[in-house]
Amino acid sequence: MKFIVDAQLPVRLARFLESAGYDTIHTKDLPNKNATSDTEINAISMRDNRVVITKDSDFLNSFLTIKEPYKLLLITTGNINNLELETLFTANLQSLAELFNNHSYIEITHDSIIVHM
Structure with a gap:
């Protein structure tokens, strides 16, 4: 799975995902x-089959x-x-990877993962 991390999220998240073995780029x-x-x-995401990680509702x-x-x-x-964000991803990265095998839009909150159909 490949990711592109949007600008309002820290570069640290992209580097964390890279260290976990995922092909990841940050907008920086x-x-x-x-x-x-x-x-x-969006064009990069479509071309490279990358999941966009964002807080931006425009996406x-x-x-x-x-x-x-x-x-x-x-x-x-x-x-x-940043530490809370990394902790959230550490706890949920495996589940997110599995869910993205069958789903295209997932939301993550402080305490849940919501799969949208």
Whole structure:
């Protein structure tokens, strides 16, 4: 599974996912860095079959209307520090990977994973 981590999430999350063995890029890794447009991120996601990890509801809107990005992980924790975010992913990464085998839109909160059909 491959990921692209959106600008409002820390580079630390992308590096954590890389260290867990996942092909991951952060928008800061792209030529336009965090100024990369949502359209461009969607195009990369579609081209490379990457799950977009974001807090941005604009990606949800495009997913629901035009089925882009390829797959979506929406983080709805509100403000969360980097350590809490990493702990959340540590506890749920295996489940998320398994769920993305059969689902395209998943939401993660402080205490649950919600699979949207």
